[in-house]
Amino acid sequence: MSMSTADDHAVAAEEILSEAEYRDRLRDLPPSAKLVAKVLESESPLSQGQLAEESLLPDRTVRYALNRLEDVGLIDSRYSFRDARKQVYYLKH
Numbered sequence: 001m002s003m004s005t006a007d008d009h010a011v012a013a014e015e016i017l018s019e020a021e022y023r024d025r026l027r028d029l030p031p032s033a034k035l036v037a038k039v040l041e042s043e044s045p046l047s048q049g050q051l052a053e054e055s056l057l058p059d060r061t062v063r064y065a066l067n068r069l070e071d072v073g074l075i076d077s078r079y080s081f082r083d084a085r086k087q088v089y090y091l092k093h
Helices: 007-015 019-027 030-042 047-056 057-069
Strands: 073-081 087-091
Touching: 030 047, 030 057, 030 073, 030 087, 047 057, 047 087, 057 073
Parallel strands: none
Antiparallel strands: 073 087
């Protein structure tokens, strides 16, 4: 069973978060996830390596933070236009 185009538009509209919803989802996350989100607010999209550089967090901690942010639906990713082997991350709101 596939979704219709109207359903696709409804899902896309749901992904855009209000500031209050964004803050509510962010509130219970660990400090590393909050820092990564803050870095993405100022510069986006960034790769995992760039996020580690900007946040001064270890790669493993950035990976954990990205996973947590994805779990609560605050970020999304796509392949980099500069290097298709890498993914870049950006905030949904």
